[in-house]
Amino acid sequence: MKFHTFSVKLTDLVNCILNAIGLISPTIARHHNRVAYISMRICEGLGLSEEERAATVLAADMHDLGALALEESINDLRFEDDYIHDHSFAGAHFLEHFPPFRNLAPLIRYHHQRWQTAMQQPAKREQVPLGSYIIHLADRVAVAIDEHENVLAQRQRVIDYVKKERGMEFHPECVDAFLEKAQPEYFWMDIASQLTEIAGERPCREKIIELDGEDVLSWAKFLSRLVDFRSPLNANHSSGVAASAAALAGLARFSRRECRMMLIAGYLHDIGKLSVPTAILEKNGPLDTYERAVINGHTYYTYRILDHVKEFDTLARWAAFHHERLDGCGYPFRITGVDLPLGSQIMAVADIFTALKEDRPYRQALGKREVLETMGKMAQDGAINGDLLLLLKENYELVNRARCDRQVRSAGEYAAMNPYFSRKMQRPARAFSGKRP
Numbered sequence: 111m112k113f114h115t116f117s118v119k120l121t122d123l124v125n126c127i128l129n130a131i132g133l134i135s136p137t138i139a140r141h142h143n144r145v146a147y148i149s150m151r152i153c154e155g156l157g158l159s160e161e162e163r164a165a166t167v168l169a170a171d172m173h174d175l176g177a178l179a180l181e182e183s184i185n186d187l188r189f190e191d192d193y194i195h196d197h198s199f200a201g202a203h204f205l206e207h208f209p210p211f212r213n214l215a216p217l218i219r220y221h222h223q224r225w226q227t228a229m230q231q232p233a234k235r236e237q238v239p240l241g242s243y244i245i246h247l248a249d250r251v252a253v254a255i256d257e258h259e260n261v262l263a264q265r266q267r268v269i270d271y272v273k274k275e276r277g278m279e280f281h282p283e284c285v286d287a288f289l290e291k292a293q294p295e296y297f298w299m300d301i302a303s304q305l306t307e308i309a310g311e312r313p314c315r316e317k318i319i320e321l322d323g324e325d326v327l328s329w330a331k332f333l334s335r336l337v338d339f340r341s342p343l344n345a346n347h348s349s350g351v352a353a354s355a356a357a358l359a360g361l362a363r364f365s366r367r368e369c370r371m372m373l374i375a376g377y378l379h380d381i382g383k384l385s386v387p388t389a390i391l392e393k394n395g396p397l398d399t400y401e402r403a404v405i406n407g408h409t410y411y412t413y414r415i416l417d418h419v420k421e422f423d424t425l426a427r428w429a430a431f432h433h434e435r436l437d438g439c440g441y442p443f444r445i446t447g448v449d450l451p452l453g454s455q456i457m458a459v460a461d462i463f464t465a466l467k468e469d470r471p472y473r474q475a476l477g478k479r480e481v482l483e484t485m486g487k488m489a490q491d492g493a494i495n496g497d498l499l500l501l502l503k504e505n506y507e508l509v510n511r512a513r514c515d516r517q518v519r520s521a522g523e524y525a526a527m528n529p530y531f532s533r534k535m536q537r538p539a540r541a542f543s544g545k546r547p
């Protein structure tokens with residue numbers, strides 16, 4: 111099928127991902143920023159081409175992405191052995207499924223590779239790209255700096271550590287490039303300062319990339335996996351909403367292209383849930399007022415994450431307004447009737463339908479009669495569009511089949527992420543321990 115091509119600035123696309131990461135863990139977002147900066151300077155010291163620099167810095171900007179899907183927030187970046195393997199491979203696996211970033215996957219897969227160990231194994235020596243060694247060195251330097259101490263007071267200690275590990279932990283040429291760049295004080299102060307201009311200095315970010323429909327779909331899946339894989343209970347929710355929304359859009363006479371967009375928007379509808387701790391997402395019981403308030407913020411963040419790419423304007427509205435109501439009593443934008451796009455109304459119906467058809471810790475999936483009764487009351491209350499509900503009622507089997515098929519497929523994709531997630535799956539859900547006002 112021919113699909114409209116989106117011309118998107120690389121920087122906008124990356125910012126979506128970086129903002130999404132920032133929502134889960136500001137610690138990791140800050141760490142990524144530092145590692146990207148140090149990597150950028152090492153690349154310059156090595157005299158790499160602009161393309162090579164761009165790829166390495168971009169990979170550095172997302173290198174611990176896999177850790178975010180494995181844990182809800184990481185404060186200790188000195189991972190143990192199993193975890194090093196899991197988060198590196200999970201991160202690479204995520205990127206492999208988004209064609210424009212596929213070339214970054216090997217850099218992330220080996221970003222904890224010890225230089226001497228790779229040299230002793232001929233197969234590994236071939237596999238590990240230079241960019242991985244650059245990120246590894248930058249990562250360890252970033253971790254060695256104590257955020258609470260003056261950075262210049264730590265300069266000599268970190269330099270001595272890097273020199274000691276030259277040819278052991280770290281690639282010798284990367285160390286030489288680092289030592290050259292690490293001489294002036296500003297290098298250290300840049301690492302500590304987190305200024306946005308420094309973040310904006312990244313190579314090739316102004317580049318425009320062309321994304322076709324399949325690329326945008328894989329990008330949407332890429333983001334939705336970050337949400338879904340954090341919480342096994344919700345692992346297939348986005349795909350179910352996507353399929354139901356696309357099926358309903360077809361019934362509402364949307365064009366084939368619009369149905370495809372609806373599928374993409376469905377995958378993206380809950381990405382703002384990255385802001386919600388998994389202990390709340392997976393709570394086995396009713397939510398208290400505070401927890402409800404945290405959850406209710408998620409569509410605001412869905413909108414703000416997608417808002418970065420102006421070409422995705424319609425997608426953002428279809429995806430993010432699924433808790434708005436026709437009577438204006440929804441959240442968080444309180445959009446009313448005529449201003450609420452039909453695509454958003456379809457998303458709301460698809461979201462409720464899918465949620466009712468899924469098992470929850472406190473109830474089993476509902477049958478057809480109960481689903482239609484529950485949704486019928488919502489239509490009577492002015493929460494959802496009654497005409498769309500009628501379409502669902504008349505074509506219940508078709509929509510339900512589309513939802514089922516896609517959720518089964520997505521369960522297969524989840525299983526393919528094993529063994530990275532097997533340890534996560536065995537862990538009991540933790541109680542919410544976040545700060546409360």
Ligand SMILES: [Fe+2]
Nearest residue numbers: 173174221222
């Ligand atoms: Fe890492």
Ligand SMILES: [Fe+2]
Nearest residue numbers: 173174187249
């Ligand atoms: Fe790291």
Ligand SMILES: [Fe+2]
Nearest residue numbers: 379380432461
């Ligand atoms: Fe939602």
